[in-house]
Amino acid sequence: MFAKDIYIARRRALIGKMAATAPEGKRGIALFVGNAEAAAQYKDNAYKFRQDSSWLYYFGLDEPWMGAVIDLDSGEETLYADDVEIDDIIWMGPQPSVASKAAAVGIDRSAPYGAMTVAVTKALATGRNIHFLPPSRYFNTMKLASLTGIDEESVGKVAPIDEDGGRHASGELVKAVISMRLVKEPCEIEQLDDAGALGQEMHSVARDSIRIGIVEQDIVGKMEGVVLQKGWGVSFPTILTQHGETLHNHIHDTIIEPGKLMVIDAGAENNMHYASDFTRTYPTSGRFTSKQRDIYQIVCDCNELAFSLTRPGVAYRDIHIATARLMLERLKDLDLVRGDVDAMVAEGIAGLFQPHGLGHNMGLDVHDMEDLGENLVGYDPDQKRSEQLGLGSLRMARRLVPGNVITDEPGIYFIPALISKWKAEGTGKDFVNYAKLESYHDFGGIRLEDDVLVTADGARRTGPNRLPIQPDDVEDAMSSPAMSSPAMSSPAMSS
Amino acid sequence: MFAKDIYIARRRALIGKMAATAPEGKRGIALFVGNAEAAAQYKDNAYKFRQDSSWLYYFGLDEPWMGAVIDLDSGEETLYADDVEIDDIIWMGPQPSVASKAAAVGIDRSAPYGAMTVAVTKALATGRNIHFLPPSRYFNTMKLASLTGIDEESVGKVAPIDEDGGRHASGELVKAVISMRLVKEPCEIEQLDDAGALGQEMHSVARDSIRIGIVEQDIVGKMEGVVLQKGWGVSFPTILTQHGETLHNHIHDTIIEPGKLMVIDAGAENNMHYASDFTRTYPTSGRFTSKQRDIYQIVCDCNELAFSLTRPGVAYRDIHIATARLMLERLKDLDLVRGDVDAMVAEGIAGLFQPHGLGHNMGLDVHDMEDLGENLVGYDPDQKRSEQLGLGSLRMARRLVPGNVITDEPGIYFIPALISKWKAEGTGKDFVNYAKLESYHDFGGIRLEDDVLVTADGARRTGPNRLPIQPDDVEDAMSSPAMSSPAMSSPAMSS
Numbered sequence: 001m002f003a004k005d006i007y008i009a010r011r012r013a014l015i016g017k018m019a020a021t022a023p024e025g026k027r028g029i030a031l032f033v034g035n036a037e038a039a040a041q042y043k044d045n046a047y048k049f050r051q052d053s054s055w056l057y058y059f060g061l062d063e064p065w066m067g068a069v070i071d072l073d074s075g076e077e078t079l080y081a082d083d084v085e086i087d088d089i090i091w092m093g094p095q096p097s098v099a100s101k102a103a104a105v106g107i108d109r110s111a112p113y114g115a116m117t118v119a120v121t122k123a124l125a126t127g128r129n130i131h132f133l134p135p136s137r138y139f140n141t142m143k144l145a146s147l148t149g150i151d152e153e154s155v156g157k158v159a160p161i162d163e164d165g166g167r168h169a170s171g172e173l174v175k176a177v178i179s180m181r182l183v184k185e186p187c188e189i190e191q192l193d194d195a196g197a198l199g200q201e202m203h204s205v206a207r208d209s210i211r212i213g214i215v216e217q218d219i220v221g222k223m224e225g226v227v228l229q230k231g232w233g234v235s236f237p238t239i240l241t242q243h244g245e246t247l248h249n250h251i252h253d254t255i256i257e258p259g260k261l262m263v264i265d266a267g268a269e270n271n272m273h274y275a276s277d278f279t280r281t282y283p284t285s286g287r288f289t290s291k292q293r294d295i296y297q298i299v300c301d302c303n304e305l306a307f308s309l310t311r312p313g314v315a316y317r318d319i320h321i322a323t324a325r326l327m328l329e330r331l332k333d334l335d336l337v338r339g340d341v342d343a344m345v346a347e348g349i350a351g352l353f354q355p356h357g358l359g360h361n362m363g364l365d366v367h368d369m370e371d372l373g374e375n376l377v378g379y380d381p382d383q384k385r386s387e388q389l390g391l392g393s394l395r396m397a398r399r400l401v402p403g404n405v406i407t408d409e410p411g412i413y414f415i416p417a418l419i420s421k422w423k424a425e426g427t428g429k430d431f432v433n434y435a436k437l438e439s440y441h442d443f444g445g446i447r448l449e450d451d452v453l454v455t456a457d458g459a460r461r462t463g464p465n466r467l468p469i470q471p472d473d474v475e476d477a478m479s480s481p482a483m484s485s486p487a488m489s490s491p492a493m494s495s
Numbered sequence: 496m497f498a499k500d501i502y503i504a505r506r507r508a509l510i511g512k513m514a515a516t517a518p519e520g521k522r523g524i525a526l527f528v529g530n531a532e533a534a535a536q537y538k539d540n541a542y543k544f545r546q547d548s549s550w551l552y553y554f555g556l557d558e559p560w561m562g563a564v565i566d567l568d569s570g571e572e573t574l575y576a577d578d579v580e581i582d583d584i585i586w587m588g589p590q591p592s593v594a595s596k597a598a599a600v601g602i603d604r605s606a607p608y609g610a611m612t613v614a615v616t617k618a619l620a621t622g623r624n625i626h627f628l629p630p631s632r633y634f635n636t637m638k639l640a641s642l643t644g645i646d647e648e649s650v651g652k653v654a655p656i657d658e659d660g661g662r663h664a665s666g667e668l669v670k671a672v673i674s675m676r677l678v679k680e681p682c683e684i685e686q687l688d689d690a691g692a693l694g695q696e697m698h699s700v701a702r703d704s705i706r707i708g709i710v711e712q713d714i715v716g717k718m719e720g721v722v723l724q725k726g727w728g729v730s731f732p733t734i735l736t737q738h739g740e741t742l743h744n745h746i747h748d749t750i751i752e753p754g755k756l757m758v759i760d761a762g763a764e765n766n767m768h769y770a771s772d773f774t775r776t777y778p779t780s781g782r783f784t785s786k787q788r789d790i791y792q793i794v795c796d797c798n799e800l801a802f803s804l805t806r807p808g809v810a811y812r813d814i815h816i817a818t819a820r821l822m823l824e825r826l827k828d829l830d831l832v833r834g835d836v837d838a839m840v841a842e843g844i845a846g847l848f849q850p851h852g853l854g855h856n857m858g859l860d861v862h863d864m865e866d867l868g869e870n871l872v873g874y875d876p877d878q879k880r881s882e883q884l885g886l887g888s889l890r891m892a893r894r895l896v897p898g899n900v901i902t903d904e905p906g907i908y909f910i911p912a913l914i915s916k917w918k919a920e921g922t923g924k925d926f927v928n929y930a931k932l933e934s935y936h937d938f939g940g941i942r943l944e945d946d947v948l949v950t951a952d953g954a955r956r957t958g959p960n961r962l963p964i965q966p967d968d969v970e971d972a973m974s975s976p977a978m979s980s981p982a983m984s985s986p987a988m989s990s
Contacts, residue, residue: 038533038542038632038633041547041631041860042631042862043866045731045862046732048732086912086913086916090742137533138633141633141637142647222724224720225716227716228716229712229717237541243588246587247585247586355585369537370538371534371537417589418585
């Protein structure tokens with residue numbers, strides 16, 4: 001947990017932002033429901049507890065079964081949670097009191113968990129606004145619906161509090177939270193660098209573990225073990241695949257074969273729950289073929305271009321487009337596309353090769369605040385989301401400001417199903433050399449991703465040890481894995 | 496997945512058992528709702544998918560968003576799931592059709608996920624019984640409530656289908672499923688041995704990694720990494736603590752100190768989702784003090800006694816009591832308790848030292864089928880659960896039959912909060928030497944656990960390599976960790 005002043009200041013700032021939404025006495029309450037344990041199998045065998053990210057941001061307490069109400073008119077704050085009984089102490093050990101937990105994050109008042117119902121019922125009875133964030137989990141959906149009497153389908157809808165009698169999540173609260181979480185504080189940047197270090201360590205172990213003949217899962221387990229030794233766990237399910245053309249491939253039962261490209265997209269969540277998210281693509285044999293290297297270098301150059309353009313005031317949407325342009329220019333050199341590059345950019349031809357966006361915000365969530373609404377998080381009010389494949393998947397389009405933390409992750413993929421679809425529909429027929437594309441049918445995909453902090457006058461990558469990315473450097477690293485690498489020194493773990 | 500004949504036979508057997516509950520034409524349908532993805536942070540960043548165990552048992556398909564209906568009158572079976580669209584193929588790769596997935600587990604009919612609503616609505620409209628299992632997860636609670644029109648509080652209640660118009664989970668279905676899953680088939684025993692091997696490997700790595708001065712989490716990550724290399728993950732959140740007296744301690748931020756006892760209670764879930772569950776207790780310095788050794792030997796002897804008594808026809812409740820008796824006899828030798836051992840057994844004095852039961856069933860769940868009802872799973876109809884601390888926590892009391900797989904996990908703990916409570920209440924004042932107990936205030940706890948299969952004429956432990964358990968063997972293992980151990984050869988991983 002951070003020092004309590006951090007949480008006090010954040011809640012003050014939130015109250016300040018919400019003050020602008022209504023005159024004093026008309027603001028109502030902000031209701032926060034923390035996460036509960038989530039059953040993996042039966043109820044008492046739960047997944048590793050992960051607190052709600054906005055709860056962590058404002059309340060810091062990393063425990064299940066908590067709630068809080070901030071009175072936006074009086075400023076009064078109450079933490080709702082239950083003190084433990086003697087039976088719990090036998091199983092869980094002595095626990096600090098709820099009052100002391102509240103005090104640790106600067107909250108004076110606490111009450112039993114069940115009393116949250118009383119507080120909300122009272123607010124409802126007196127016609128006060130009840131601002132809450134859209135729930136991510138089924139538990140929170142059920143709990144919010146039960147507290148407010150709103151049906152479960154509606155508690156996840158985001159709209160201004162004046163609409164439909166406020167029977168939905170609060171657009172005002174969502175926007176206020178986004179405006180704060182988008183700009184990382186120094187204490188958060190420290191955590192993101194820490195998560196970056198851990199992510200870079202796991203990637204290094206993974207790279208040094210690549211061996212022909214082993215199962216992909218063997219590497220996945222090893223790299224995730226590295227994270228669990230020092231952090232909370234992976235920040236999202238690891239992608240480690242020789243089928244990089246499948247963008248979110250979570251199957252790891254394939255034997256590593258020579259001559260393939262292996263995409264490793266993985267990150268760490270540290271014990272403070274900040275994320276990292278890196279991607280590298282490795283030739284399984286340790287050296288790129290010249291065909292692989294040609295495509296790899298394009299992706300690598302797009303990654304570098306994006307970083308070089310990243311600075312305050314520039315819209316990330318424009319940087320996405322700049323990398324799409326470079327990608328098309330270079331694919332044109334390879335005769336995979338033909339014609340006028342400006343026209344191809346306008347037509348969204350890059351989407352055939354990179355059907356995803358250049359990057360997304362990152363913080364307590366690896367796709368930061370995704371459930372608050374992708375467009376509200378990633379788009380300025382004057383930006384309209386594209387409907388093109390690729391650009392339309394861009395999660396972060398905003399004009400950058402210092403403190404933004406974003407990913408820079410261009411990729412080129414040869415996706416047979418997508419190529420067939422475009423070809424059959426005649427999409428891009430004036431530009432795409434479908435005949436030549438046929439020889440890339442088994443190529444796979446390449447993605448290269450760093451995490452980037454927007455600084456006062458430019459940008460820097462987070463994490464202390466950038467993973468090798470230039471093709472020569474990658475080959476060098478693969479030919480001489482660090483002597484300290486567990487992959488080299490403990491055959492037992494990769495057996 | 497097992498061969499499809501396994502699933503066909505299980506469903507046939509289930510239909511057979513359910514046939515006894517009502518005359519033909521009056522049996523209704525059995526409705527199964529598989530698990531959905533469960534958000535860790537936002538919806539699209541889900542925990543690693545874990546399918547519902549009863550679903551795995553009858554339908555095998557290890558994917559989210561599936562449902563099934565078995566018509567208990569006609570025997571007709573339908574799988575409900577959605578085929579993927581082109582957009583999904585881009586992100587997830589080509590997928591087999593739902594029809595082919597159904598065929599792989601011997602089901603002829605399939606339909607879109609949404610059609611499950613139609614099937615249930617039709618059954619409701621024609622007044623048929625709808626048998627379903629109580630849900631473990633919030634999603635399944637919401638889904639079952641929405642499908643059946645039963646409120647969310649009631650779908651988890653288990654009662655005979657004739658009560659309250661069947662507006663609850665089905666007691667008949669619960670009992671039928673329990674009767675089958677309690678007795679493991681040969682293909683399941685193979686999987687339990689496999690999970691056992693993985694659990695023993697992770698424990699060996701953990702034992703070899705114990706070092707004064709490192710953080711507990713360092714070992715936890717290492718051992719969990721071993722599991723992730725070959726299996727699904729841990730079968731429950733790892734307990735690894737120098738505060739063994741806290742029975743379910745999941746905090747791992749403590750530095751390992753000399754002279755302590757470290758309880759490691761952890762298991763593996765293999766890729767087929769079968770569990771193992773082992774506990775060992777290690778002296779952090781590598782050698783037991785004589786005080787530690789005295790208590791350790793008692794627990795060790797209780798573990799061995801329980802195993803020696805385990806055979807078909809014996810009630811596990813009686814084996815629990817036999818170990819409690821031995822424990823009290825030996826604690827009496829140490830003058831920690833005094834008086835007549837029979838009287839102490841009857842009074843439940845052992846519960847002060849071991850407030851938990853001797854063991855539980857194990858299979859696809861580490862506490863097998865816990866959400867179907869602990870008493871239905873673990874108690875014969877003629878057995879009444881005790882209210883005593885310790886014996887009352889016993890999850891498996893039944894008369895054993897070949898194919899049962901159970902844990903054997905006695906423990907002795909010195910729990911300051913519990914000792915103070917008993918002393919203050921005067922509980923056990925005629926037997927417990929509270930004065931002498933004071934010198935055990937900082938002792939911690941010891942638990943020793945193996946997994947045991949009941950065979951035709953006795954029992955055998957599952958997993959190929961029983962972890963050292965006799966105190967001399969433990970000290971030997973700690974003084975010469977295997978050369979192949981990653982803890983020995985890769986300092987980088989424990990740095």
